[in-house]
Amino acid sequence: QVxxxxxxxxxxxxxxxxxxxxxxxxxxxxxxxxGWFRQAPGKERxxxxxxxxxxxxxxxxxxxxxxFTISRDNSANLLLLQMNNLRPNDTAAYYCAATHFYxxxxxxxxxxxxxxxxxxxxxxx
Numbered sequence: 001q002v003x004x005x006x007x008x009x010x011x012x013x014x015x016x017x018x019x020x021x022x023x024x025x026x027x028x029x030x031x032x033x034x035g036w037f038r039q040a041p042g043k044e045r046x047x048x049x050x051x052x053x054x055x056x057x058x059x060x061x062x063x064x065x066x067x068f069t070i071s072r073d074n075s076a077n078l079l080l081l082q083m084n085n086l087r088p089n090d091t092a093a094y095y096c097a098a099t100h101f102y103x104x105x106x107x108x109x110x111x112x113x114x115x116x117x118x119x120x121x122x123x124x125x
Contacts (some may be wrong), residue, residue, distance in 0.1 A: 005024075048061055067084050086123045110117070
């Protein structure tokens, strides 16, 4: 079974940076796509960013383009999300996710089979 564990969340001020990490264990995920999603209170979970199996292709939701960078280190079973110039509306619980078979980067939440427990990011104005 696959386990995903996120870390790196916290309380920051607008304009600050954070780096989220996600460590995977169990079945290797080096051949499948991974991604980050977020969920604010009272809202549905939404796509943030995705990366293909090799790291050569990435996707971002429009609101984070130019501010967030997703990357992965398959040798370390590690997924990262560098978040710069954070804004109050970035406040949410952030979830790491992985697909089981799909290798291309994708924003489709339904294609992700494994989820972490989430890490809270709070951005004050």
